[in-house]
Amino acid sequence: MADDAFIGDPADEDEAFVLDTSRPFSRADAAKAKIKPSTLRGPRFVRLFSGVYVSVDAPLTPLQRVRAALVPFRGNGFASHASAARVYEVPIPTLPDEHVTVTAAAHRRTHPGIVCHVMRKPRAVVFDGIGVSSPDQLFTEFASQVSLVDLVVAGDHLARRHRGVTAATLADFAAAGGLPASRAAATAAGYVRENVRSPMETRLRMLLVLAGLPEPRINALVGTGDGMLKRERDLERREEADDDGWRILTVVAKGIYRRPDLTLEKIHRVLLERGEPGVPKHVSDAWRPHFPVVR
Template identity: 40%
Template sequence: MSSPTVLAPFRLCDVDGGPSVLRSMRRRHRMLFQGVYVDRTVALTTELLARAALLASEPDSYLSHHTAARLWGAVVPDSPDVHVTTPGLRSKKHGIAAHRVKAGQRVVTWKGLRVTAPGQTFLDLAHRLGLVDLVVLGDSLVRAGRVTVDELVELTAGRCGPYSTSARRAALLVRKGVDSPMETRLRLLIVLAGLPEPTVDHRIHTRDGVLLYRFDLYYAAARHIIEYDGKQHEKDRQRRSDILRDEQFDAWRLRKVVTVADDIYGVPGQTLSRICRAMREQGMTVSTLSDEWRRHFPSRGDDVSNPG
C-alpha cells in the first residue's frame, strides 16, 4: 500500500516506503488507534471510527454494543470507546472496549462492516443499560425501522440467563411511534409509578385525512394530553400557533400537561403530582402510586412534592 485512500482509515504497517515516507504520513494524518491513522481533514464519525477500530482489532472481530446501536441509528448513553467483540482473548487497546464472543450472537454486514444485528444489539445492551435506557434504545430502534416491537418481544421471550428478565421486561415496554428519547422517559415515569399507560402518538385528522394534531401521550376516555416540550417555544410563530392550539383544546375540554427536561431529570415527583392532579380533574381514578419510579428517576433535594 503506497498511498492510502484519503477518506479511509488505514494501518501504518500497510504503507510502503522508507522512514521518511512514514514520518511524512504521521505529520499529515492523525492516529485513531494504535497503528491506525486517517487524514487530519476527515470528520470523525461513528462509522469512520468503527472502521478504524476493526483495523486495529484481530480478524473476525465485529462491532457491537453502544457502537452497533449508533450505527443502526438508535439512541444509547454516550461511551468514549468503540465497542468491538473479538474472538479469543480480549486485547487492551486505548479507545477500544473489547467484548468476548458469545454463542449464538447474530452478526450481519452493513456498509461493509461486520456488526451485531439490531435485535442482538438490544440483547447485548441488556447487560449494560438500566431499564429506562434499554427501553429508549428499543423505541429508537423501532423508530429507525431496524426492528419491530413484535420482533423484540419474540426475541426476548423464553430466554434464560443473566439479564434475560430485564431484556424481556424492556421489550414489553417498547412502543411504536415514539418521537424522542424524552417521550420514552416521560411515559416510563408514568408507567413505573403504577399509573395507566397512555396511548402513544395519538393523532387527530380532518375529515379529508389532513393531520391536525399529534399528541405525545393521551388518555382518550379522560381527554387528557401529556406532552414533552423540547423546543421551549424559541420562535414567536411557533408560540402563536401553540396559543391557538391550546384555545382549541379548551373548546374541546381537553386537559394538557406540558413537561420539559427538568421535570423528568430534576423534579419527577412534582411532575407526577401535576399529572395525577390533571387526571383527577378529568375524572380519572388515581390509586396509591408505586415507588418503583424512584429507582429509575432520582430527584433533586427540592423535589418535595408527594405524587401520591
C-alpha cells in the same frame, strides 16, 4: 503483453498500493503505502487507537471511530453493544469505549479504548457498509451497558426505524438467552412501543408507567365531531382543545431530568380530578431509581 501488468514481485505490488487516508487505516497499511512512521506521527494524521490512524482532514464522527475500532481485527470482528448503537444512530448516553465482537478467541485483540467480546454464533448483519450486530441482538447486548429507561429508549428507536423490529422480536431474542443481560433485556422489551417519535416521549411514558399511572397512548389521533382528523398545529391552539374537553399539560426537559417529582404530581392531580379510570390514589416510588430529583 497486457497480462504482464498483473505479474510482479511484492515490491511492485506495494508500489501500486493506494491508501485512502480519509478512512481509518493500520500502521501496516501505512507502511505498504510508503508512509513513514515519522509522517504518521506528524500533523497530517490523527491516531484514533493504537496503530490506527486517519487523515487530520477527515471528520471524526462516531461512525469513523467505529470503523477505526474494527481495523485491528482485519475483517474478523463486527461492531456490537454501544458501537452498534452508534452505527444505527440510536440515541444513547455517553459511553467512552468502542465494542467489537469476534466469533473465536483466536481473533481477540486487546487495545485501549476497544472492548472485545467473543460470541460463537452471533446474529450479525451489514449496515451502512459496516459489520454490525443485528438490531435484536444489539438490544440484548446493550442491556449490559445502560439503565432500563435508556434501553427502552433504544428499543423504541429500533422499532420505529428498522423494519421487522418489534417488541416481540426483541423479547424473543432476549428469551433465547446466551448473553449476560438477557433477563434485563426481556424486561425492557415489555415496555417497547412502536411509532414513538422521540426519546423524550419514551422517558415521559416510562416515568408515568413506573409510577403506576395509566400508560398514555402513543401519538393518538384526535378527531373532530364529523370524523375528520385534526392536524397537530390545530391541537396547539389551546382554545379549540379546551372546547373539546382536552387538558393540555406541558412537560419540558427540566420536568424529566431535574424535577420529575413535580411532573408526576401535576399529571397525577389532573388525572384524579378528571376521574380517569385506573388512577391510583398514591403513585408508586418505582420511578425514583430511574429519574433522580435534582433540586
